[in-house]
Amino acid sequence: MLELIESLQEIKKDIELLSGQTLSDCYQCGECTAGCPTAFAMEPVPSQAIRLLQLGKFNEVLNSTGIWLCASCNVCGERCPRGVDYGKIADALRTIVLRNKLTHLTLEKIDKQFISDAPQQAFIAAFRKYTT
Numbered sequence: 001m002l003e004l005i006e007s008l009q010e011i012k013k014d015i016e017l018l019s020g021q022t023l024s025d026c027y028q029c030g031e032c033t034a035g036c037p038t039a040f041a042m043e044p045v046p047s048q049a050i051r052l053l054q055l056g057k058f059n060e061v062l063n064s065t066g067i068w069l070c071a072s073c074n075v076c077g078e079r080c081p082r083g084v085d086y087g088k089i090a091d092a093l094r095t096i097v098l099r100n101k102l103t104h105l106t107l108e109k110i111d112k113q114f115i116s117d118a119p120q121q122a123f124i125a126a127f128r129k130y131t132t
Contacts, residue, residue, distance in 0.1 A: 008056045011096075015053065018092035025082045026050045032076035032086050042066035046076055046086040053089070067093045 016022055032046040039045045042065070044052060049061050061067065070090035077085030 008058070011058050012053070012056070014096060015058075015089065015092050018095055019085075019088040021084055021089050021092075023050060023053050023089075026054070026080075026084045027082065029081060031079040031081065032084070035075045035079040036086075037073065037075065038069050038071050042069050046070075046090075050084070050086060050089065062093060062097055066090075067097070 012023060026047070028047055028051055030047050032050075033039050033048075036042070036046055042049075044061065044064060044066050046066075049064070049066055052058075052061050067090045070087055072087035072091060074085060074087055076087060077083065
């Protein structure tokens with residue numbers, strides 16, 4: 001049990017170090033989610049994701065689609081009364097996923113029509129963002 005607690009603390013420390021944000025600063029006011037332009041498609045939404053992280057439910061957030069849909073537009077950080085920027089947290093979570101090679105996207109899973117229609121730069125940028 002102690003090893004699990006140490007492991008959870010290590011993940012939390014990694015997230016906070018990579019993002020420069022303190023998870024415990026969030027008190028769940030919901031301003032980040034209210035202003036988020038992509039929250040309608042995110043699961044969990046930013047405020048829920050931060051709460052799950054505070055509760056140590058890292059796998060739920062790391063395996064979610066929400067971290068990949070964050071536009072990193074900084075609306076959440078500007079609206080937050082405590083200055084918590086979920087965009088930076090989502091960036092850190094994506095980094096953790098990619099470093100641990102947990103990515104679920106492969107070239108074979110991408111629609112062939114999308115590959116031919118998408119601008120090359122957008123396709124390459126997306127592939128770099130979502131894969132290792």
